[in-house]
Amino acid sequence: MSGDSERPSQPPTDPPPSDGKDRSERPSDFPQDRPSEWPAGIASIRPSALQSEAQKAGDGEEPVSRLPAGSRTRPLLVVERLSKVFPVHQGLFGSPQFLHAVEDVSFYLRRSETLGIVGESGSGKSTLARAVLRLTEPTFGRVLFDDRDITRMAPAELRPLRRRMQIIFQDPSAALNPRMTVRELVGEGLSIFRMAKDAAELDALIEKSLGLVGLGPETMGRFPHELSGGMKQRVGIARALALKPELLVCDEPLSALDVSVQAQIMNLLVRLQRDLGLSLLFISHDLRVIAHTSHRVAVMFLGRFVEMGPTTKVAQKRYHPYTRALFDAVPKMGPDARTRLPIVTDLAADTPSAIDPPKGCVYAMRCPSAEKGKCDVETPLLAEVVPGSHHRVACWHPEV
Amino acid sequence: MGNDSELLTVRDLTVKLATDGGSLEVLSRVGFDVPRGKVVGLMGESGSGKSITALSIVRLLPEIGSAIRSGTVMFDGVDLTKLSERELEKIRGKQIGFVFQDPLASLNPVYRVGSQIVEAIRLHEHIPAKAARVRAIELLRRVGVPQPEERVDAYPHELSGGLRQRVMIAVAIACSPALVIADEPTSALDMVTQRQIVLLFRDLVRTQGMSLLIIAHDPALLAELSDELVVMYAGQVVEHGPAKRVLEKPAHPYTMALLRSVLPADFGAVVQPRSLLPVVEGHPPDLRRVPLGCRFQPRCDSAFDDCATRKPHLMKLPLDQGEARCLLLGDKESSP
Numbered sequence: 001m002s003g004d005s006e007r008p009s010q011p012p013t014d015p016p017p018s019d020g021k022d023r024s025e026r027p028s029d030f031p032q033d034r035p036s037e038w039p040a041g042i043a044s045i046r047p048s049a050l051q052s053e054a055q056k057a058g059d060g061e062e063p064v065s066r067l068p069a070g071s072r073t074r075p076l077l078v079v080e081r082l083s084k085v086f087p088v089h090q091g092l093f094g095s096p097q098f099l100h101a102v103e104d105v106s107f108y109l110r111r112s113e114t115l116g117i118v119g120e121s122g123s124g125k126s127t128l129a130r131a132v133l134r135l136t137e138p139t140f141g142r143v144l145f146d147d148r149d150i151t152r153m154a155p156a157e158l159r160p161l162r163r164r165m166q167i168i169f170q171d172p173s174a175a176l177n178p179r180m181t182v183r184e185l186v187g188e189g190l191s192i193f194r195m196a197k198d199a200a201e202l203d204a205l206i207e208k209s210l211g212l213v214g215l216g217p218e219t220m221g222r223f224p225h226e227l228s229g230g231m232k233q234r235v236g237i238a239r240a241l242a243l244k245p246e247l248l249v250c251d252e253p254l255s256a257l258d259v260s261v262q263a264q265i266m267n268l269l270v271r272l273q274r275d276l277g278l279s280l281l282f283i284s285h286d287l288r289v290i291a292h293t294s295h296r297v298a299v300m301f302l303g304r305f306v307e308m309g310p311t312t313k314v315a316q317k318r319y320h321p322y323t324r325a326l327f328d329a330v331p332k333m334g335p336d337a338r339t340r341l342p343i344v345t346d347l348a349a350d351t352p353s354a355i356d357p358p359k360g361c362v363y364a365m366r367c368p369s370a371e372k373g374k375c376d377v378e379t380p381l382l383a384e385v386v387p388g389s390h391h392r393v394a395c396w397h398p399e400v
Numbered sequence: 401m402g403n404d405s406e407l408l409t410v411r412d413l414t415v416k417l418a419t420d421g422g423s424l425e426v427l428s429r430v431g432f433d434v435p436r437g438k439v440v441g442l443m444g445e446s447g448s449g450k451s452i453t454a455l456s457i458v459r460l461l462p463e464i465g466s467a468i469r470s471g472t473v474m475f476d477g478v479d480l481t482k483l484s485e486r487e488l489e490k491i492r493g494k495q496i497g498f499v500f501q502d503p504l505a506s507l508n509p510v511y512r513v514g515s516q517i518v519e520a521i522r523l524h525e526h527i528p529a530k531a532a533r534v535r536a537i538e539l540l541r542r543v544g545v546p547q548p549e550e551r552v553d554a555y556p557h558e559l560s561g562g563l564r565q566r567v568m569i570a571v572a573i574a575c576s577p578a579l580v581i582a583d584e585p586t587s588a589l590d591m592v593t594q595r596q597i598v599l600l601f602r603d604l605v606r607t608q609g610m611s612l613l614i615i616a617h618d619p620a621l622l623a624e625l626s627d628e629l630v631v632m633y634a635g636q637v638v639e640h641g642p643a644k645r646v647l648e649k650p651a652h653p654y655t656m657a658l659l660r661s662v663l664p665a666d667f668g669a670v671v672q673p674r675s676l677l678p679v680v681e682g683h684p685p686d687l688r689r690v691p692l693g694c695r696f697q698p699r700c701d702s703a704f705d706d707c708a709t710r711k712p713h714l715m716k717l718p719l720d721q722g723e724a725r726c727l728l729l730g731d732k733e734s735s736p
Contacts, residue, residue: 114674120590121561228683229446255587258445258617263661263679270674285590288663293674329595330665331620333647338602338624 074147076246076279077109077132082141084124084131088355099355101127103303103362104141106382111246114273114280116294116311118287118326122354124303125283129249132281133165134158145247163193166240170252172232176224182235183220186210189243209242210235212276213268230261237268241276249281254289266293287326291315299323302354302362305382309391319385319398321367361396369397406474407579407611408434408457413471415456424687426452429471430637432630434579434611439601441626441643442615443658447684448632450615454581457613458492476578494524497572501584503564507556513540513567514552520574539570544600562593566600573604580604582614586621598624620662623647628722631655634685634695637714641722651717651724653703654680654696694727702728 084102101124109115119125130136132143134150142151145165150158169175176185186206189195196202207217213234224232233253240248250269254262270293273280284290290297291311298308299322307320318324332340358365364375375396382394415427427449434440442450455461457473458480473480476495480488492498500506508516517536518529527535533552540548543566556564565585572580582601586594602625605612616622622629626643631652639652650656657680682699691697697707706727714723715730 120592230683259619260445260617260658260661260680263663263677264681267676267679270676274674285592287591288665292663292677295674325592329591331595331598331618331624332665333620333623333659333662335644335648337620337647338626338643340624 075108076111076146077281078144079105079107079132080142080144081106082128082131082143083139084127084136085139097355100303100357101354102131102138103357105300105303105305106141107298107305107308109247109279109281111279112273112277113296114282114294116282116284116290116297117300118284118290118297119300120285120326122302123300124354125285125300126251128300129167129251129281129283133167133249135167163189163243164245165247165249166243166245167249167251168233168236168240168253171256172229172236173224173256175236176232176239178224180223181220182210182215182222182224182227185224185235186220186238186242189239193243195243205242209238212241212272213238228261229257230264233257233261233265234268237265237272241272245278247279247281249283251283252285253282254284254286262289269293287330299326302357304362304394306363306395307391307393308382309389313389313391317391319391319393319400320363320395321369321399322363324399325366361394363395369399371396405435406433407436407476408613409472409474410453410457411472411474413453413456413473414469415452415461416467416469417452417461421688425469426635426687427456428635430632430635431471432637432640433628434613435628436578436611437605437609438627439605439612439614439625440628440630441622442613442630442632443617443619443622444632445617445658445684447634447687449635450632451583453632454583454613454615457581458496458498459488460492490524493520493577494575495577495579497575497577497580499565499568499572499580499582499585501587503561503568503588504556506568507564509556512553512555513559517552517567517571517574520571524575535574536570539574540567543567543570543573543604544596545570560593561589562596565589565593565597569597569600569604573608573610576608577610579611579613582612584615584617587616587618594621601625618662619647619659620665631658634690635687636695636725638696638726639722639724641717641724645717645721649721651722651729652696652726653700653728655724657699657701694725 082102082105083100086099086101087096088099089096105128107115117125117128127136131138134143138151142149144150145161148161150161180188183203183206186209187202190202190205196205206220210217210219215231215234215238219227219231224235227235253269254265257265266289269280272278280293282290282293294311296309297311297314298305299320300306301322307314307318307323314323318327331337358376360376360378361367361370361380364370367375370376378396380394380396382392384390384392385398385400410433411431413427413430414425416423417426430449430453432440442453444450452461456468459468468481471481475491480491483491507513514533514536517539518532521527521532521535522529537548537552540551545551545563545566551559551563556567559567586597589597598621601612601614604610612625614622614625623643628640629643629646630640631638631646631654633654639646639650639655646655647659650659660678661680663677680699685691685695685698691708693709694700694703694707694712697703700707710727712725712727714725716723
């Protein structure tokens with residue numbers, strides 16, 4: 001946990017919360033919000049428990065119990081039981097079905113912290129990122145950004161907060177308007193939020209933000225097609241950083257890049273976070289990337305978190321069979337790379353569908369140790385295996 | 401080299417492409433071998449010429465403006481560069497199968513996947529449609545598509561990325577080709593699916609006795625499959641040899657740098673989390689202005705004075721461990 005010492009730590013104080021409400025005592029269930037189509041019996045983790053964990057302790061260190069709103073040590077982002085359901089129409093007269101892209105996800109993100117979310121394609125990682133930023137409306141649950149519930153906020157009220165939460169996308173070629181120069185791309189947000197008083201200051205801000213990502217002022221007049229993939233991704237990051245965000249969501253920022261460029265961009269993000277104290281929500285299917293960049297990691301499968309904990313702990317001990325499969329899938333360079341034998345989950349080509357997801361544990365269908373009558377009936381809770389470890393797993397038979 | 405054990409022998413392949421700024425030499429005297437029943441991995445950054453090499457082998461480059469200027473591509477005793485387009489068509493798909501990076505772009509969205517496999521079979525073999533369909537189902541089963549009897553009638557968009565890539569592989573192996581060329585076949589897929597495709601390829605090579613030329617930018621992925629590795633940089637082969645040797649004892653500074661930038665799979669044991677990784681700084685050279693001497697010299701940590709002016713040749717490494725293009729290996733004959 002070397003990175004924790006680098007985070008700004010404040011002396012542990014314990015004043016009452018300024019809004020007078022103790023979120024940790026909120027009821028953990030919101031039946032009134034639940035849509036009627038919701039399958040009965042969804043088990044849940046208690047977000048209240050997570051809330052108090054976020055406020056109490058930094059993964060076992062840094063006791064920072066209930067600090068006033070706005071304090072550096074309160075979590076920047078708290079996500080409670082977030083779900084996103086898309087109606088899917090099949091045929092003209094067929095009754096709509098529901099695709100459960102994100103299902104009952106809760107987590108918190110502290111300031112200057114990176115939470116990595118790892119999972120295969122279709123697991124709902126990107127939808128989760130978009131729902132957190134309200135780029136897509138969550139169906140259920142809520143998102144607190146800096147202690148303010150943004151889920152039901154009116155657009156005008158949300159707008160100033162938008163500046164503080166930015167996103168960078170997987171494919172920089174698709175994310176950058178090909179008709180705009182780098183100057184226009186990076187300056188667009190600055191103009192929208194009127195962050196510069198004149199053209200000279202605007203240029204200075206653009207240049208500064210390009211400098212942060214290692215691009216010189218000579219790139220300002222260039223168009224995206226004149227840049228390499230790595231440089232385009234740098235422009236995407238500069239565009240986000242120009243607005244001085246506190247939260248930066250990185251949605252697969254490396255997958256479209258070469259291994260060597262990946263390392264460059266990863267270094268850049270690690271350095272920026274350290275220097276600017278950014279909070280990162282880092283989404284990737286590559287466990288190596290997540291393990292390298294994130295303080296904590298959450299493993300997602302079919303819309304749900306199946307394991308979550310401090311990266312160092314998860315790297316040492318994988319409780320969930322899917323987490324183990326993910327670790328196993330990472331290509332190894334060692335001498336036995338070519339003879340490494342498949343494990344059971346390597347052979348399952350099919351993922352259960354998020355439309356009408358299976359009853360019980362989402363992973364039961366692929367799980368080598370699934371128990372009939374239990375795993376395919378009851379949904380396991382995301383719960384700590386060892387109390388106080390902040391390492392949680394949603395599994396009926398975690399490997400201990 | 402060049403004897404019967406080699407299925408494919410590429411020698412001195414030089415390719416030029418027409419661009420706005422004139423003719424651009426994208427491949428400079430590229431050479432390597434693919435032995436029968438073996439897997440050769442082609443590694444390098446984007447723009448290093450990996451894909452152009454793959455396309456040049458079966459002359460799939462755009463007709464206008466591109467040209468193979470020199471070199472030979474011997475496939476099973478035949479020089480593919482000398483064949484007519486008609487003769488080549490009999491080889492493409494039948495003796496050499498292809499798998500591309502993006503299966504969605506390669507499969508026709510308006511045809512069922514079964515009919516696309518049937519098309520591939522009937523293009524080269526005169527068998528009834530019904531028999532071809534039976535074979536398509538068999539092929540889907542072979543590449544690990546669950547419920548092949550139902551999936552044969554699916555459209556590409558109804559399948560996941562992993563299943564689509566399996567369908568592409570089924571098309572590629574439909575006529576039991578001697579060689580399959582796979583260009584970044586897993587880059588669009590997530591890790592779990594990647595691993596499945598790697599295992600599938602490994603199994604196909606073992607059981608069908610086919611050769612595989614696989615292109616990827618992730619050395620760790622190539623390590624899981626390859627018998628031999630070829631490293632390309634700026635249109636040249638800079639190193640090749642047995643995969644084990646290249647990965648464990650790289651001889652070229654570029655290979656070393658590339659391997660260093662791969663994140664370890666053992667999670668934090670070697671590299672401290674959130675530490676800065678060793679990276680190859682800078683960009684590959686603009687092919688319109690390649691450096692006079694060694695092409696990697698501007699980015700090389702161990703470059704010395706001569707590197708800027710003398711062009712290194714591929715130097716044989718001892719004990720039949722391949723070759724590398726670096727002056728540090730004692731290249732005496734290279735011209736100034």
